[in-house]
Amino acid sequence: MSTPVLSVKDLAITFTHDRRDVEAIRGISFEVNAGEVVALVGESGSGKSVTARALMGLGARGQRISGGSIELTGPDGSLDLTTRSPRELQRQVNGKRIAMVFQDALTCLDPTMAVGRQIAEGLRAHYRMSRAQARARAVELLTEVGIDDPERRYRQYPHQLSGGMCQRVNIAIALACEPDVLICDEPTTALDVTIQLRILDLLARLQAERGLAVVFITHDLGVVARIADRVNVMYAGRIVEQGSVEAVFYDPRHPYTWGLLSAMPSLGSDEGPLHTIPGSPASLIDRPAGDAFAPRNEFALELDHEQEPPYFEVSPGHRVASWLCHPQAPTVEMPKALRAKIDSMTKVGER
Numbered sequence: 357m358s359t360p361v362l363s364v365k366d367l368a369i370t371f372t373h374d375r376r377d378v379e380a381i382r383g384i385s386f387e388v389n390a391g392e393v394v395a396l397v398g399e400s401g402s403g404k405s406v407t408a409r410a411l412m413g414l415g416a417r418g419q420r421i422s423g424g425s426i427e428l429t430g431p432d433g434s435l436d437l438t439t440r441s442p443r444e445l446q447r448q449v450n451g452k453r454i455a456m457v458f459q460d461a462l463t464c465l466d467p468t469m470a471v472g473r474q475i476a477e478g479l480r481a482h483y484r485m486s487r488a489q490a491r492a493r494a495v496e497l498l499t500e501v502g503i504d505d506p507e508r509r510y511r512q513y514p515h516q517l518s519g520g521m522c523q524r525v526n527i528a529i530a531l532a533c534e535p536d537v538l539i540c541d542e543p544t545t546a547l548d549v550t551i552q553l554r555i556l557d558l559l560a561r562l563q564a565e566r567g568l569a570v571v572f573i574t575h576d577l578g579v580v581a582r583i584a585d586r587v588n589v590m591y592a593g594r595i596v597e598q599g600s601v602e603a604v605f606y607d608p609r610h611p612y613t614w615g616l617l618s619a620m621p622s623l624g625s626d627e628g629p630l631h632t633i634p635g636s637p638a639s640l641i642d643r644p645a646g647d648a649f650a651p652r653n654e655f656a657l658e659l660d661h662e663q664e665p666p667y668f669e670v671s672p673g674h675r676v677a678s679w680l681c682h683p684q685a686p687t688v689e690m691p692k693a694l695r696a697k698i699d700s701m702t703k704v705g706e707r
């Protein structure tokens with residue numbers, strides 16, 4: 357069995373505002389192997405971005421890691437990122453071992469500097485490269501991320517490029533120092549649909565060619581089906597269902613996952629969403645007792661309103677935090693419309 361490149365264990369993140377603590381991430385654990393794409397998916401506010409940024413040692417004011425570990429394993433051994441200062445992370449880890457691509461492609465680039473130079477500067481900062489060597493490597497990277505006429509594009513400024521092209525440049529910057537782990541936070545959300553698909557295909561190609569470990573953040577299960585190997589469904593700062601894409605798409609067990617899948621337009625069809633999850637996401641400040649999703653869950657058992665469910669392993673590697681998965685729970689089937697939708701879906705393995 358391969359050793360994970362990235363191992364997040366019982367990670368908890370707390371915000372303190374006006375002397376009040378709010379736990380936004382509540383003990384999440386997941387692993388990513390080399391050559392694997394692991395998705396974090398969930399509605400807005402479920403904690404995807406806070407988690408992604410924590411992996412880079414980034415956080416807002418008043419935010420701290422209040423528990424758990426983030427281990428990065430490489431040929432030289434393991435490193436727990438939660439024990440390193442932001443300065444150490446900046447010097448030794450960020451960019452080199454772990455890099456990130458954000459949603460807003462244009463604002464991530466420096467508007468005053470030609471895009472090729474932005475790639476070259478990163479290379480020069482990390483490696484002892486001459487100006488000419490860094491330039492030549494930056495042109496290669498532009499080619500690698502699918503930018504035609506890279507010599508001309510090298511000299512252009514961000515505003516002269518399309519959104520999709522800016523995102524390709526961001527990907528080139530992220531990959532310039534050959535990181536082991538790439539974090540993608542909604543990298544295609546701001547782009548139109550055809551460009552989204554091209555960027556996803558590019559990421560999939562680069563990931564396979566380089567054997568990268570990728571953490572992919574999205575609210576879109578269609579994107580998960582296209583790119584991910586494993587998926588973590590997040591709700592109110594907790595992973596509520598975790599497993600291979602096949603397990604979570606074809607045998608979903610948590611009613612929240614049922615809701616997300618029901619709300620997803622069928623792959624390859626232009627029908628509108630079938631369903632929306634009733635209610636609004638749980639408040640972190642006055643989180644209800646028990647399972648945070650229970651107030652929105654038409655299938656909730658009494659116990660769901662009283663006690664937070666532990667994880668139940670329903671098949672190897674497929675873990676679900678719902679009392680419905682307790683061996684003594686009554687059998688509750690997913691909604692019929694969802695069953696029919698799943699039965700009609702193209703096998704994820706054939707995507």
Ligand SMILES: Nc1ncnc2c1ncn2[C@@H]1O[C@H](COP(=O)(O)OP(=O)(O)OP(=O)(O)O)[C@@H](O)[C@H]1O
Pocket residue numbers: 371380398399400401402403404405406407416417575640
């Ligand atoms: N600076 C902050 N201060 C206090 N709470 C915050 C702060 N940033 C995020 N949070 C809280 O942390 C929770 C998780 O936010 P996060 O941005 O990770 O969600 P998300 O799943 O990425 O949503 P989105 O898809 O909208 O980006 C939210 O409930 C949010 O209110």
